Amino acid sequence: MNFDHDIVEVYFALIAIARSQYYQDERAHDLAADAVTKAIEHRKCYDESRPLLPWCRAIMRNLWINTETRLSTMSTIRLGDWDNEGGCEADQHVRCKDITDAVSDMAGKSVCIGCLVEHARGYTVSEIAKANGLAEGTVKRRIHEARKMLRQRLESG
Numbered sequence: 259m260n261f262d263h264d265i266v267e268v269y270f271a272l273i274a275i276a277r278s279q280y281y282q283d284e285r286a287h288d289l290a291a292d293a294v295t296k297a298i299e300h301r302k303c304y305d306e307s308r309p310l311l312p313w314c315r316a317i318m319r320n321l322w323i324n325t326e327t328r329l330s331t332m333s334t335i336r337l338g339d340w341d342n343e344g345g346c347e348a349d350q351h352v353r354c355k356d357i358t359d360a361v362s363d364m365a366g367k368s369v370c371i372g373c374l375v376e377h378a379r380g381y382t383v384s385e386i387a388k389a390n391g392l393a394e395g396t397v398k399r400r401i402h403e404a405r406k407m408l409r410q411r412l413e414s415g
Contacts, residue, residue: 265297268311297313357412361374364404369400370400
């Protein structure tokens with residue numbers, strides 16, 4: 259196996275993979291080029307008894323995941339949504355505080371909020387119903403009412 263010759267063939271295969279799964283046009287070329295560059299940099303780690311394409315594809319996938327993770331922690335937007343403004347992290351924190359404050363204020367005023375909080379924590383409607391000795395329909399209605407109350411509260415102030 260000739261690594262230098264095979265890496266060129268792998269590059270074109272990586273472009274096709276990137277186009278079909280991740281990006282379009284020049285972004286696909288950039289991602290494939292970054293993957294090939296990483297593969298060349300870490301050539302010593304490559305096991306020549308194994309195929310080169312899957313190894314490079316794994317490198318490319320990791321590069322893509324790292325890029326997406328970095329972008330998501332920067333409160334930016336995904337590709338293709340460039341026309342929409344990204345949210346500011348400070349605004350998101352203020353909005354979360356508004357929601358938690360509203361839920362705390364409403365907790366003493368309605369039993370519906372308790373069902374909504376339990377549902378938000380990941381409990382299913384049937385689990386909430388069983389734990390509280392209620393019918394599932396009652397729990398669904400309470401969750402619906404709590405969402406409606408919360409929406410009204412957040413829109414008004």
